[in-house]
Amino acid sequence: MTALLPAFDLALAAWLDFSWMERAVEHATGWLGLVIIFVYSFLIAFALPGVSEVVLAAPLNLGLDYAGRMTVIILVSATGKALGSVFAFHIGQEAKDSGIVMRWLRRSPVDIVAWSEKQTMNIARKWGYGGLAIALCVPFFPDTLSIYAFSILEEDYLKFAGATFVGSAGRLLVTLAFFHGAATLL
Template identity: 60%
Template structure:
């Protein structure tokens, strides 16, 4: 099984040097791609948790260890099912944290958001209103569908949908469903292109 390499770096502005500095995530991604055994499953769960909360990285790389049977000698289909389950649970747990952080961020908006709210054109109110409209229109099904889009950062969809009700269980269930859906789409539809 081979996928194109995940994002090797993100950009971070170094204000002291006045330059753009690459922020390497290759080591983490490589560890996930070569994960085996119980520690490998924990690594896949942790990676999925982190991409739900803070890392805008592709979740599809968790599928790579299935080719080795996770070191347990499992058939590839069984290894894929185990990986999907572990990744989905990790992402669901991360979504609960992101859900909480999203609600806290709205309560404690900060000086930049306050200034934007006071400006002539309230961009913040408009964007919040649009996001709320979309979330209310499509609800948890919309979140699951948004998370089913392969190679789109989960973090964006999860935080965009934190405007939903205060139901952590439904939010986590939608995230779990979308995560499994994405991996199934990747394996079922996109695998011929990546020689899975």
């Protein structure tokens, strides 16, 4: 029995290692590649660790020029992330109503809820859903916590989906601009 435990641990670790998903995105091509980008973007909004910018590396061969390919990738990714964010929003609404979850989070060694509520409240008070969209435009910053924190405090699914769509698309555009600018400097 104990000989099976290390094999089980390795299998579990491999299953929880989502780097295979990033590799799938990096090698995604054709119309199936768009499905992979959509699913990856949906999952990264509420479950996967990592950053969403990896979708820009997908070598989609759709017969489009560079600008067309990037436009399609950005639209598909932002749509997937917006829908995944709505799912996270729903989970946040349920968690807000569940005293058990909130009590457990408040008792954690680092008071994640208090910190994220404070930051999110500051953003929400100052800029509302536009603030969420702006916060999501920051490249290479895991935005799952922001999505969940905002979802606990807000209640409008449609505005939330719109803000995450705009923020996700903005994030990819900022990333492209950064790399394009860096490439022209070299």
